[in-house]
Amino acid sequence: MVIIGVFLAAGVLSLIYVTFFLWSGKPSGVIIESDGKIFAQYEFNTISGKKSVEIKSDYGYNVVELENRRIRIVHSDCADQICTGAGWIDRPNQVIVCLPARLVVRLTGGEGVDYVSY
Amino acid sequence: MRRNYKLILIAVMTAVGVALQVFEAQLPIPVSLPGGKIGLANIVGLVLIPTLGxxxxxxxxxxxxxxGSLMFGGFTGGLYSxxxxxxSACAMILAYKxxxxxxxxxxxxxxxxxxxNTAQVTVAAVLLGNAGVLSYLPILIIIAVASGSxxxxxxxxxxxxxxx
Known part of the structure; x- marks a missing residue:
């Protein structure tokens, strides 16, 4: 019982920290990393409408779609499809990971005025 | 315990674990969460620690x-599992002792x-060189409470x- 309580409390508290503090505000841009290196980087205020980006590496093929301060992985040739199932992300510091393809999609921003006023 | 008997037990218990993994992979999972699974194969480890050591x-x-990783994934997948x-086994043995x-x-x-789950997320964060992956951990810990129970x-x- 004590163990369950300790882990549940740790999980819930850190979940609150992540969702309300780490992920607060509006994202300003996106970084796409493939195999540990930055593949592409975009700022949302330079993008109008939808944009599709294809990422091909030794580990897999993915297509991400970004629009209006949010992003998702629309296609992946991996087996588990966890990355496409994650759907849209729209908060700074949120990530979508496709482990088999070694792909990380990360939203940036959230510091400064947005962060303080949240 | 005789040596052969020990070997046979290890083989049989490994087979049971793999069978449970295969069974779990067939279960339809409503939400897609990275690393969020029941971990049925862990039952084998939990039964073995008090009985055979x-x-x-x-x-x-x-x-x-x-x-399991030979059957379901490539080399990278193997590193995680x-x-x-x-x-997980070391933590359970230590906690038991x-x-x-x-x-x-x-x-x-x-x-x-x-x-x-902590090990998997850490291996992923190190391999991808991205600490942002660690933000998956809180929800995985909550899932671990349910699945571990x-x-x-x-x-x-x-x-x-x-x-x-």
């Missing part, structure tokens, strides 16, 4: 993770599941009745 439990879970299996009568198999199952409870029932 930590050494056999560790050997079985490492072998099971290796076999072997890392998870080793840390330190606290067993006071902490039941349910608590040990929760510790094992949490250790497994379930596997621990099941192991407790099996251990008590000695079906095998």
């Amino acid at each position: 930590g050494g056999i439990a560790l050997a079985v879970s490492v072998l099971r993770a290796l076999l 072997v890392g998870g299996a080793v840390l 330190l606290w067993y009568p006071r902490v039941t198999l349910i608590g040990i199952g929760v510790i094992g599941a949490a250790a497994h 379930f596997t621990g409870f099941t192991a407790e029932l099996i251990g008590r009745r000695r079906f095998w």
Whole structure:
């Protein structure tokens, strides 16, 4: 019982920290990393409408779609499809990971005025 | 215990673990969460620790993770599951040695599941060179509480009745 309580409390508290503090505000841009290196980087205020980006590496093929301060992985040739199932992300510091393809999609921003006023 | 008998037990228990993994992979999962699964194969480890000892439990879970990753994923997938299996088995053995009568198999199952998820996320963060991956951890710990309780409870029932 004590163990369950300790882990549940740790999980819930850190979940609150992540969702309300780490992920607060509006994202300003996106970084796409493939195999540990930055593949592409975009700022949302330079993008109008939808944009599709294809990422091909030794580990897999993915297509991400970004629009209006949010992003998702629309296609992946991996087996588990966890990355496409994650759907849209729209908060700074949120990530979508496709482990088999070694792909990380990360939203940036959230510091400064947005962060303080949240 | 005779050497051959030990070998056979390790082989049979590994096979049971792999079978449970295959069974779990067939279950339809409503939400897609990275690393969020029941971990049925961990029941084997939880039954083995009190009955045959930590050494056999560790050997079985490492072998099971290796076999499972050969069947389901490539080399990278193997790194995650072997890392998870080793840390999870060590954490459970340690928890058993330190606290067993006071902490039941349910608590040990929760510790094992949490250790497994922590190891997997850490291996992923290191391999991808991205600490943002760690933000998956809180929800995975909460899932570990549920799945670890379930596997621990099941192991407790099996251990008590000695079906095998």
